[in-house]
Amino acid sequence: MITLFCLPYAGGSAQVYKRWAGKLHSSIRLIPAELAGRGSRMGQPFYRNTAEAVQDLLPLVRQAALGGGSYALFGHSMGSMLAYELLHALREESMPLPAASFLSGRGAPHSEYEQGRRIHELPDAEFLDEVKQLGGMSAELLQHRELLDLFLPILRADFKLVGEYEPKPRKPLPLRLTILGGKEDSTVKGSLVEWEYYAAGGCDRVLFDGGHFFIHEQESDVVALLNKTLTAVPALI
Template sequence: MFQEKTPWLSALPAVNDQIRIFCFPFAGGGASSYRDWQKFFPKNVGVYPIQLPGRENRISDKPFTDMVDLVAEISKVLRPYLTKPFVFFGHSLGARIAFEVVRTLRRKWQLEPCHLIVSGSRAPHIPEPKPLHHLTDEAFVNELRRFSGTPEAILQNKELMELFIPILRADFMVDETYVHLPEEPIACPISAFGGTADPEADPRELEAWRQHTSNRFNLEMIAGDHFFLQSNKDVLLSFVKDIVLKYSTARMIG
């Protein structure tokens, strides 16, 4: 039986789902990044973005700064909703969070997704080469420009950045203090996606995800920078849809 509605999910999973996709956001991102993904899938494929504390409707909640604590909480929250086949999708920081949640679910409950889809992310054993969570606010904002995900007008808006910097800094701390600990490769397939002009995750760093699964691995490069997730969304979703529907008897509508 499902629990009451949780702030970690924008909606409770439907009982008639054939398969569920749980989407993990990038640093500073919220569940709204995946707001319109549901319309790309049949009705019996449920898309459930995860809402981390400190953003959007959870703006007053204290953000996590430690990967271990964050993964433990997400795993506990998701456990009741993993009664149907499920797929994890994560972009950038979200990919590494998703990967660690997969390993936690395996250790604690012997559960694994049908597929792990990672996007715009170095393999988990490759540390961030240019950490920025410790920088002064001015230097921190300047470094954010390399990700091309925050409009310049926002970066130059002092009041808005006073609101966003603590959230972003916390997320980068989660990412940059994360230490990958070796375990047996996960049993589900991994599909990795990268942007052709993304300096944060080059093909070699994406290909390195291969060693983390004992199953199939494939890599696709999509035109765009670190946020091809947004700029080339239709192409990415076409790939994601093909992966997900392999695990469902559902067929596209229209």
């Protein structure tokens, strides 16, 4: 059995990954992480910065790391950023690192930082226009002001995390990364190949048809990759 922790994109909750549960191999235990301020944690204060988010996520992953079994991390877009920082936090604590790490829908830290934009500071209309360009926002949400009023603070808080994130210069992670991207994703900054600088074991780059939300558009193919990779991980006793 291997535990797969999934970190959501901006505006997402644990719910975005729960549909994978019936499609993942029976040997994979899915744990979609719920971030503060949404879903089952609605009402809790949003994270002030990335470091605070990582410290909140660490206990969840630490339990698996110390439990003696295999585990893996998956993050998409903002979740990719959080997963990368979580990997460094685990290494700094000398915790066992995941057997597999999937970073999806985001360019290498230096590329994203150099071209970062603080769109969370824009007025509502302009902010929503920027978010809509990413795709993934349902028409129902945009047509219902009550839902939008509930969702906007979550989006702003998440885009603040992303917009104010500053990667630190550190040694490459002592592992191999799997980098996922959409062939038509124009939101990713730089080349995905540049993730090579961040992993001593190198990277596997896998491209899918679709834009920024290819993980939903090509869900079957993404899950197939996870199944293939994670069922090949040697079982730990």
